[in-house]
Amino acid sequence: MNHKDLDVWKRSMDLVEEIYKATSNFPSSEIYGLTNQLRRASVSIPSNIAEGAARKGNKELLYFINVAIGSVAEIETQLLIAVRLEYMNEDNTIFESAIEVRKLLLGFRNYLNKK
Template identity: 90%
Template sequence: MNHKDLDVWKRGMDLVEEIYKVTSSFPSSEIYGLTNQLRRASVSIPSNIAEGAARKGDKELLYFINVAIGSVSEIETQLLIAVRLKYIKGDNTIFESAAEVRKLLLGFRNYLNKKE
């Protein structure tokens, strides 16, 4: 399976770009804090999809999909922190993007679970 053909991987890559754009406006004091955390969590999503797809079977792929789902949860929490700190507004479209990636990951996980 080529991870580059997966819609979930493509959308994860889009989310990385969005996170980088959003965090570029964060205060410089956050470069090693929230900015770094959000960026690392976002990069983790397509990276884990790619690593899982390169493994030998669906069981291993499922593990990495679950890790990617965890990263989306981190992002959602960190974005809410950014709202509380007034770095972004609560109506920012980044929340919709993260929710879409979560939905795609959950759908992919359900598909893989049914295959077993």
């Protein structure tokens, strides 16, 4: 399975780009804090999808998909923290993107579990 052909991988790559753009407006004092955490969690999603797809078998792929789902949960929490700290607005489309990626990951996991 080529991870680059997966819609969930493509959409998670878009999310990485959105996170990087959004965090570029965060205060410079956050470069080693929230900015770094959000960026690392976002990069983790497509990276785990790619690593799982490169492994042999659905059991290993499922493990990495679950890790990616955990990273989306981190992002959702960190984005809410950014809103509370007034670094961004809650109406930012990045929230919708994170939810979309989570739904795609859950759907992919369900598909793999049925195989």
